[in-house]
Amino acid sequence: MKKIEHIGIAVKDIDESNKLFKALFGKKHYKIEEVESEGVKTSFFKAGPNKIELLEATTEDSPIAKFIEKKGEGIHHIAFAVEDIENEMKRLEKEGFRLINKKPKEGADNKLVAFLHPKSTNGVLIELCQERD
Ligand code: ZN
Numbered sequence: 650m651k652k653i654e655h656i657g658i659a660v661k662d663i664d665e666s667n668k669l670f671k672a673l674f675g676k677k678h679y680k681i682e683e684v685e686s687e688g689v690k691t692s693f694f695k696a697g698p699n700k701i702e703l704l705e706a707t708t709e710d711s712p713i714a715k716f717i718e719k720k721g722e723g724i725h726h727i728a729f730a731v732e733d734i735e736n737e738m739k740r741l742e743k744e745g746f747r748l749i750n751k752k753p754k755e756g757a758d759n760k761l762v763a764f765l766h767p768k769s770t771n772g773v774l775i776e777l778c779q780e781r782d
Pocket of ligand 1: 655776
């Protein structure tokens with residue numbers, strides 16, 4: 650793993666949260682993107698070299714809707730940048746981690762992504778992401 654790529658925060662109302670985070674960071678989001686396959690609308694903020702992703706559910710059965718129902722708004726996942734996502738997935742599976750995705754899939758922000766099940770990572774949902782070229 651190279652570094653933390655971003656931290657994902659589940660929110661109920663992304664328009665309201667965009668205002669809040671704009672006030673927090675002193676500048677607005679640089680990107681809004683809907684990932685239909687995941688049932689989410691996302692926005693991205695930069696604070697220096699760090700990125701925050703806000704996620705709002707667009708469908709009732711979206712993973713974000715379920716998360717908020719169970720735990721409320723808050724930190725949803727930590728994403729790590731990886732060089733080669735397929736290799737990293739194989740390595741982690743061998744180490745005994747539970748992968749939610751068997752194959753990398755398209756995520757927001759031009760990335761290939763895969764998630765590790767929080768049951769195998771001390772309750773933290775971990776996203777692996779590889780920059781697509
Ligand atoms: Zn993410």
